[in-house]
Amino acid sequence: MSDSLTSNDFDAIVIGAGNAGLTAATALQRGGAKTLLLERHNIPGGCATSFVRGEFEFEVALHQLSGLGTEDKPFIMRKIFGELGVMDKVEFVQEHELYRMAVKDEFDITLPASWTGIRNVLIENFPAEEAGIKTFMTLCEQVTMESFMGLPMARKMNSEEMLMKNCKNYAEHGLRDAKSVLDEHFESEQLKTLLAAYWCYLGMPPKDINFCDLAVMLYAYGVFKPWHIKGGSQALSSALLESFLEAGGEVRFNCSVERIVTDQSGDKPTVKGIVTEFGEEISTGQVISNASTVVTFGDLLDTPVMPEGISKDFKSRDIGTSAFCLYLGMDKTPEQLGIKNASTFLSQTMDEELMHDTMSTMNPPVATMLTCYNVDDPSFAPPGKSQISLLCLQYGSVWEDIPVEKYAETKYAFAEHLLNQAEEFFPGFRASIEEVEVATPLTMMRYLNTPGGAIYGFQQNPEDGPLHRPRYDDVNGLHIAGSWQGMGGFQPTYMVGTSTAQAIVKKLKKQRSAEAAKKEMGVANV
Amino acid sequence: MSNSNELLKNIVGYWDGVERKQAREQVGTDFSEQKGKTASDIAKLHPKRLQLTVSEIFQDTPSTKTFRLVQSKQSLVNKPLPPFQAGQYINLYTTIDGVETARPYAISSCPTHREYYDLTVKIVDGGFVTNYLLGDEVKVGQEFSSTSPMGTFYHNPIFHGDDLVFLAGGSGGAPARSMIESALNRDSNINFHLVYGNSYENDVIFQDTFRELADKYDNFQLSEVISRPTEGYEGLTGHLSKELITELTGDASSKTFYICGPTPFNDYCVEQLKALGVEDKRMRIECNGPPKKPSCLDGWPEVVSEVDEVTVTVKGRGQFVAQAGEPLLNSLERNGYTVENACRSGECSLCRVKVLSGEVFNPPESLLRKSDKDFGWVHSCVAFPTTDIEILY
Numbered sequence: 001m002s003d004s005l006t007s008n009d010f011d012a013i014v015i016g017a018g019n020a021g022l023t024a025a026t027a028l029q030r031g032g033a034k035t036l037l038l039e040r041h042n043i044p045g046g047c048a049t050s051f052v053r054g055e056f057e058f059e060v061a062l063h064q065l066s067g068l069g070t071e072d073k074p075f076i077m078r079k080i081f082g083e084l085g086v087m088d089k090v091e092f093v094q095e096h097e098l099y100r101m102a103v104k105d106e107f108d109i110t111l112p113a114s115w116t117g118i119r120n121v122l123i124e125n126f127p128a129e130e131a132g133i134k135t136f137m138t139l140c141e142q143v144t145m146e147s148f149m150g151l152p153m154a155r156k157m158n159s160e161e162m163l164m165k166n167c168k169n170y171a172e173h174g175l176r177d178a179k180s181v182l183d184e185h186f187e188s189e190q191l192k193t194l195l196a197a198y199w200c201y202l203g204m205p206p207k208d209i210n211f212c213d214l215a216v217m218l219y220a221y222g223v224f225k226p227w228h229i230k231g232g233s234q235a236l237s238s239a240l241l242e243s244f245l246e247a248g249g250e251v252r253f254n255c256s257v258e259r260i261v262t263d264q265s266g267d268k269p270t271v272k273g274i275v276t277e278f279g280e281e282i283s284t285g286q287v288i289s290n291a292s293t294v295v296t297f298g299d300l301l302d303t304p305v306m307p308e309g310i311s312k313d314f315k316s317r318d319i320g321t322s323a324f325c326l327y328l329g330m331d332k333t334p335e336q337l338g339i340k341n342a343s344t345f346l347s348q349t350m351d352e353e354l355m356h357d358t359m360s361t362m363n364p365p366v367a368t369m370l371t372c373y374n375v376d377d378p379s380f381a382p383p384g385k386s387q388i389s390l391l392c393l394q395y396g397s398v399w400e401d402i403p404v405e406k407y408a409e410t411k412y413a414f415a416e417h418l419l420n421q422a423e424e425f426f427p428g429f430r431a432s433i434e435e436v437e438v439a440t441p442l443t444m445m446r447y448l449n450t451p452g453g454a455i456y457g458f459q460q461n462p463e464d465g466p467l468h469r470p471r472y473d474d475v476n477g478l479h480i481a482g483s484w485q486g487m488g489g490f491q492p493t494y495m496v497g498t499s500t501a502q503a504i505v506k507k508l509k510k511q512r513s514a515e516a517a518k519k520e521m522g523v524a525n526v
Numbered sequence: 527m528s529n530s531n532e533l534l535k536n537i538v539g540y541w542d543g544v545e546r547k548q549a550r551e552q553v554g555t556d557f558s559e560q561k562g563k564t565a566s567d568i569a570k571l572h573p574k575r576l577q578l579t580v581s582e583i584f585q586d587t588p589s590t591k592t593f594r595l596v597q598s599k600q601s602l603v604n605k606p607l608p609p610f611q612a613g614q615y616i617n618l619y620t621t622i623d624g625v626e627t628a629r630p631y632a633i634s635s636c637p638t639h640r641e642y643y644d645l646t647v648k649i650v651d652g653g654f655v656t657n658y659l660l661g662d663e664v665k666v667g668q669e670f671s672s673t674s675p676m677g678t679f680y681h682n683p684i685f686h687g688d689d690l691v692f693l694a695g696g697s698g699g700a701p702a703r704s705m706i707e708s709a710l711n712r713d714s715n716i717n718f719h720l721v722y723g724n725s726y727e728n729d730v731i732f733q734d735t736f737r738e739l740a741d742k743y744d745n746f747q748l749s750e751v752i753s754r755p756t757e758g759y760e761g762l763t764g765h766l767s768k769e770l771i772t773e774l775t776g777d778a779s780s781k782t783f784y785i786c787g788p789t790p791f792n793d794y795c796v797e798q799l800k801a802l803g804v805e806d807k808r809m810r811i812e813c814n815g816p817p818k819k820p821s822c823l824d825g826w827p828e829v830v831s832e833v834d835e836v837t838v839t840v841k842g843r844g845q846f847v848a849q850a851g852e853p854l855l856n857s858l859e860r861n862g863y864t865v866e867n868a869c870r871s872g873e874c875s876l877c878r879v880k881v882l883s884g885e886v887f888n889p890p891e892s893l894l895r896k897s898d899k900d901f902g903w904v905h906s907c908v909a910f911p912t913t914d915i916e917i918l919y
């Protein structure tokens with residue numbers, strides 16, 4: 001095709017229109033690479049999507065968007081969305097609280113979305129811990145700043161001196177487990193539980209996550225605020241697609257990729273193209289897969305055996321958590337339901353390990369998360385009504401063995417557990433349901449094509465972060481972008497999609513100028 | 527890389543991580559045992575397509591036949607089909623006179639018997655697919671492909687309660703049969719009342735089945751209502767008015783109503799129930815195809831008539847002429863364009879296309895997302911082009 005850089009049909013093909021696929025495709029096309037985006041579902045977004053039932057449009061995944069910052073105090077996502085051409089296509093809504101956390105018979109505290117506000121609330125509730133609170137919060141700030149600035153710089157320069165000078169706090173505490181850092185600062189179990197609530201955005205309990213990940217979340221949400229999007233995360237997915245199309249990109253929905261075709265004559269396989277579910281072969285030199293790595297390397301890649309580097313990496317991996325989620329349309333307002341906060345963590349216990357252990361069983365979950373978008377944005381439901389998502393994390397494996405004929409009844413029975421919890425904190429909850437859709441880990445699997453229905457990619461143990469896991473480069477021209485490369489969640493997947501594309505655009509440009517130079521020389525020789 | 531590792535060793539905890547990772551490498555799996563598992567796990571519940579063969583055909587009434595469908599593949603014949611919730615439908619694909627199209631049909635058999643799906647099809651006057659299905663051409667042994675079971679019209683135990691009324695009209699008896707039989711099988715706490723409206727007393731689908739169920743189960747009541755009775759007919763007659771509903775089922779306010787029949791029947795029932803003070807959440811209405819007379823709906827441009835001709839351009843592929851009053855999906859299919867679809871009623875969003883220019887009328891059936899409206903995506907099965915348009919899909 002004439003406008004491609006090479007004789008390939010496309011300069012780049014993106015498999016999957018999740019967050020990372022969409023940002024990658026948009027950045028590629030806007031960067032001048034002729035790009036094809038293929039998605040097996042009928043709509044862009046992956047997790048970042050919505051569906052309509054009756055009068056409600058249900059947000060599937062986004063609870064709190066991080067990394068945006070305010071207009072006065074912008075943060076990285078504002079810049080990225082600007083570069084992707086979507087800032088004027090979506091409307092962001094700021095949430096005013098981080099979260100309310102209510103643990104039965106223990107405490108019920110709401111943290112505001114303000115760094116000093118958080119400090120005041122913590123000191124007010126735990127006056128004896130004032131000193132610890134102050135040092136802990138300072139440490140969170142330092143570790144966050146260092147991980148975004150000092151650390152990448154020190155790594156780039158490969159300088160021990162820079163590391164020890166500019167990333168001292170990170171070097172001392174960043175890769176320690178979050179629990180030990182909390183234990184070191186605080187006496188009160190209540191306070192520790194309250195501050196560790198965001199562990200569920202990573203899927204592993206505080207003893208199994210890096211302190212830096214918890215610190216970054218607390219600081220980023222506290223200072224740069226939690227946000228959601230008018231029309232839900234679907235609106236951002238659709239805006240990205242719009243920007244991609246405006247730049248001349250091509251998209252196909254209801255079109256699954258079945259195979260990644262490679263040339264295996266060299267020492268490393270090299271991407272040649274892909275084959276769709278309809279048997280159509282399309283050529284390209286660059287494939288960006290937003291599908292899970294397990295599917296990409298295990299099912300799609302056409303090499304007879306998996307590349308060694310991948311197989312080694314996989315052996316030290318575990319499939320991450322999925323979620324069980326109720327999408328509820330209520331015929332009452334949040335006030336009538338007694339819901340005052342957009343994000344509420346409800347728990348029966350302060351024992352995070354128990355919470356995590358329960359995730360691999362069909363036992364009633366001991367911790368759930370209730371999100372009511374209408375609190376900050378009444379347009380999320382028709383007047384007088386509200387939309388709620390009630391969720392617990394759960395590993396998909398427990399659902400895979402349920403006989404298919406028992407699936408529906410099992411799902412309704414499990415939903416009862418979550419509803420009982422909600423009813424306990426918000427009496428009258430159940431009687432207000434007007435619509436409900438139940439999503440199990442198998443539902444997530446169906447819509448995302450991830451093993452175990454994983455929503456954050458591989459498990460995020462401390463040794464699974466970017467410092468321990470370099471990017472896969474075992475197949476020339478095959479790039480992984482999404483929660484399976486790095487971290488799950490909205491901000492990380494938007495960022496990894498963009499950065500993956502930027503690197504490819506750079507490479508293609510180099511290739512193009514080299515080819516142009518060659519041609520010129522050729523012409524000169526004639 | 528190794529240099530950088532050296533650097534990272536200065537970070538407390540880094541080396542422990544490397545060691546843990548190495549230890550896991552020794553014992554872990556590279557997931558090769560998972561090869562194909564995600565796809566096959568998904569396909570157990572929701573295969574994209576089913577290949578089905580007609581194993582039996584029953585003439586239920588003068589206007590209606592039931593087609594029993596089993597898996598086509600020799601190795602799968604009499605093996606269970608994917609599970610479904612009673613009340614759900616499959617979308618059946620056909621090619622008639624060279625036109626590839628499809629229609630959704632409720633599964634009328636019970637989910638407890640999954641070696642087959644029964645589809646019960648009532649003739650529609652002038653209907654493209656029903657005239658083919660009920661004509662002489664379709665015989666035992668014929669193969670069809672379909673979607674897997676879909677749809678949101680079923681008993682949801684979370685909030686529908688135990689006190690249930692089904693208001694069925696004509697072919698609405700199909701999902702009613704599946705829902706009622708499976709509810710009675712499953713749960714003795716459920717009380718189900720079927721109020722079944724039909725035009726003619728000799729054309730009542732599943733009449734015997736329903737009567738037998740009513741004899742067998744104390745918790746199932748059947749009321750048959752005929753709107754065009756012959757002289758001397760002794761049963762209930764007329765429409766399912768609010769008075770009749772109250773007389774038959776008592777206090778309506780705490781019951782959940784399922785409504786399924788032709789669109790005018792559904793609209794009438796909803797109006798009656800609203801007048802009785804039934805809340806929205808207690809009315810579950812099955813979708814029922816595109817509006818037959820879109821020009822009568824609010825928002826249809828006054829200057830446009832349903833027979834006006836418009837040009838539809840499919841970006842990069844070609845163009846054709848269509849009528850404003852015909853759903854876009856139908857005219858696309860007639861002109862050889864294949865668009866994924868299932869509900870053909872505006873609900874499932876499988877048939878999304880983007881309108882690049884021109885105007886399209888979206889009736890209330892079209893359950894569009896906010897962002898679809900913002901960026902010009904429509905559900906083509908219920909979208910009517912009221913000017914020349916260009917679309918992308």
Ligand SMILES: Cc1cc2nc3c(=O)[nH]c(=O)nc-3n(C[C@H](O)[C@H](O)[C@H](O)COP(=O)(O)OP(=O)(O)OC[C@H]3O[C@@H](n4cnc5c(N)ncnc54)[C@H](O)[C@@H]3O)c2cc1C
Binds near residue numbers: 020045047290455
């Ligand atoms: C219920 C729920 C709640 C969540 N809450 C939060 C939250 O509050 N905050 C947060 O930050 N994160 C949250 N997440 C996680 C976050 O949404 C995900 O980690 C992130 O969106 C994943 O993006 P991704 O780019 O990896 O791709 P995915 O969203 O996984 O998308 C991958 C896409 O690839 C497509 N695909 C796969 N295989 C193929 C193929 N062979 N051919 C073509 N297409 C293919 C899929 O259909 C899909 O569209 C939540 C997720 C869920 C489900």
Ligand SMILES: Cc1cc2nc3c(=O)[nH]c(=O)nc-3n(C[C@H](O)[C@H](O)[C@H](O)COP(=O)(O)OP(=O)(O)OC[C@H]3O[C@@H](n4cnc5c(N)ncnc54)[C@H](O)[C@@H]3O)c2cc1C
Binds near residue numbers: 615852
């Ligand atoms: C979820 C669901 C479940 C269903 N379950 C059942 C079931 O169990 N049993 C059953 O019998 N049916 C069922 N239906 C209805 C079924 O899908 C078909 O709509 C029905 O069989 C008619 O199909 P047809 O091709 O014969 O008619 P169509 O050709 O689609 O025509 C339908 C009507 O529209 C008119 N029409 C056609 N084209 C136009 C046009 N261009 N302008 C104006 N009017 C036009 C026709 O004259 C006819 O009156 C279900 C529908 C849905 C949505």
Ligand code: FES
Binds near residue numbers: 866
């Ligand atoms: S086919 Fe379901 S919305 Fe059009």
